[in-house]
Amino acid sequence: MPQPNALPLAPHPDRLLPSEPSRRAVARRLLAHVADLPLVSPHGHIDAGILARDEAFPDPAALLVTPDHYVTRMLYSAGVPLDRLGVRNPDADPREIWRLLCAHWHLFRGTPSRLWLESELHDLFGVREQPSAGNADALYDRITAALAEPELRPRALYHRFNLEVLATTDNPWDDLADHRALADDPSWKGRVAPTFRPDGVTDPERPDIAANLRLLAEASGIDTADYAGYLAALRDRRRHFLAHGASCTDHGVEAAGTAPLEASAAAEIYGKAYRGEPVTAAEGEAFRAHMLFESARMSVEDGLVMQLHPGVRRNHHRAVFEEFGPDTGCDIPVATEYTRALQPLLNAFGREPGFTFVVFTVDETSFSREIAPLAGHYPAMKVGAPWWFLDAPEAILRWRAAVTETAGFYNTAGFVDDTRAFCSIAARHDVARRLDCAYLSGLVAEHRLSEEEAAQTAADLAHTLPKQVFRV
Template sequence: MPSPLRLHPDRLLPAEPGLRAIARELYAAVRELPILSPHGHVPAQLLVDDEPFRDPAALFVTPDHYVTRLLHADGVSLADLGVGRGPLTEPAARAVWRVLCERWPLFRGTPVRFWLDTELADIFGVTERPSAQNADALYDRVAERLAGADYRPRALFERFGIAFLATTDDPADDLAAHAALASDPTWTARVAPTFRPDRYLEPDRADWCKAVDHLGEVAGIETGDYAGYIAALEARRRYFVEHGAVSADHGHDDAVAEPLDARDAERIYRSAYAGQVTAAEALAFRRHMVVEMARMSCDDGLVMTLHPGSSRNHHAPSFHAYGPDTGSDIPRRTEYTTALRPLLERYGTHPGLHLVLFTLDETVWSRELAPLAGFYPSVYVGAPWWFLDAPDAITRFREAVTETAGFSRTSGFVDDTRAFCSIPARHDMARRLDAAYLARLVGEHRLDLDEALETAVDLVDGQPRRVFRL
């Protein structure tokens, strides 16, 4: 007999009855509010094409490194999960789905389990907990739903209540998909591109020269010298703004922003363009360009988000076989206070800059990020990201940041996901956890209920609008 899959209405709310009653009231105030997703990785083309999702494995398993990494840790090869194999045949997709169901207990206690339970139950009406015994039956049920018009991307987007969705895009992208959505009279939501220039700022990458040449081509500006390179980046940023972008995202190894004088920047650029840059020069140039990106944000208004601190592609054989974003990125310690001081001394009080700082190192929440956001009007603490977007970590985030920086110096929730169907589950989790935290403050007589209600709504709606200038 299969075990039932039930979503308790009070999941993630406090166990103590008095606090739970307060949390229920707070959660009820935000449960149905529209979703604002100012940073993520769902492609706009998915919504333009509006094609049915291919199969349950392609929706739930293969593209989601949150899922594949833990299955890989249990001894399943990434190839057997369909990673890097392109569209799967029906038997192959079914085999991938069986792996997920057979190893369902691996996800106990993880946020992935919360999201998958919510997706299966709320979106697809699944009432049985996945297992080896019911894997094929569940596959058939989900596949049947995916074949219907109500489960195409646009229909689900509307059902999820998404009002704003940001994608992540290469600066040389023509943004045709975004333009198509913007000009479609049947499309009412806002889907905005995000300027992600990392590959153009790191001259020790093997494809850097080719990339900056292409950037110059699409910008219509010669990038053979440093001045042209800067002008091309500025032109592409303007192009993104014209197509609705609100932010520029940066994900480098560290948070260091250290300006070079103009002669050194020009000299290193010439060396890089000639293919003769040293590792030290490339690092110095990238750190200089982070400062330049802040300057440009002051000019064009793009919110600057910084996501440092990931040791990317930790397992080189997996990277070479399957590509990036397949689960082998590992968090590491990151320093912000000294690293960002040159940038903040120049632009930290500039009215044009909004700088959202994310971290994978939770030790800096109270020690560095909250104090920085508690002084500099440009700085906001980004929501728990990636390995920290989990119930206990989100609660620790609120406890660590709020006492120094309050609620107004945080970003609002950011789902940062490639897994389309997990978006409402992730936002629901954050709303429940914030309701639980605020209920505790009310229960301890640190906030009145009306203040907690106002704050709960503001964290979902007002704060992301202000921070990301929506």
């Protein structure tokens, strides 16, 4: 399939708004109402060091291709080897990597990566042509030149994106030095908050669990040789995160089970993990579920908002994982049960004052069947935004349609970009706001909601709710 040369790249001001004229007119007005609100990014994977150091981004491949597994997995699926894309291969020529993206630009038709990349190329780098084999070198040179300019440094982009707060994701043993450096820097006017993600010390089946538990002990100064010390060390590190501005935890697991164990049973599995002994799959699952329950208990105590991201089978392609490591695009969702799995946690803590529990999923079958009904009852629970494979236009609209009728808008948590690609933050929030306005325009055009209420709702979804739910 040859691809056209030099088609124009010009993001339309009405992109993603419904084509039906009466809906589009409403959606445009709603969008105008929210487009300039500051961005709240309460969940993502940006390295705080990028802002602490504020160095220029090196080149187009390192910025837009190699670290973005949405991009590398699509190219890989078409037969492009990951090492040629620079994954775990510092010798790959950035210009060659960029050419591979441009030559395969047609693969991204109809995907959100296309939308995000178009916005970035257009708005940040002044690109006015769709990438193609024919213009790859010219675009590479243009972007490389632009990256040398001060207005494309990370801190400049932070302000250009109108970010109000940006959360990172961090290990319990992280010292948060970059966060502290930013907080101590009088020239830095933004806000970067860490997020406490304890997966590295709560999964006894991880190969690095024993090593991580030593890191936890070291960071907390508390001996983690026994289970009581482990819990104390976790509480200590949560306080450390709170002191550095954290407002949330995050938990990634394959199954959503939350049943607590007897302390002695938990201690026994914990002991094996600490000593580097193998645990059975059943023990692993039981301990992870137990630690979700315990994490909720700690959140009730200390007020950190608890985020749950279940349902992904990590590193599905073992050969790719072994050669290229995690987060290279071969994590695949599995069907995930919530109603029974979350019952222990929700029964224990679901109406605790001050507890907030945000549940995400990549199994969209659970939206109307389980997640919206649960969030439509338990005061603590909120519906997380469409995540990962679902942070795309059609999926986001399906999500709103699936959850709103049962849980309303005000049991949802607002958009999270969850990105590893700094430059895509503004584009992702722009897409999300457009889609919320598109959804609301349907309610207005079908006379289910007044435009005044829709406008207020759009602003609440874009700004009020994420600030309130994630306490940022």
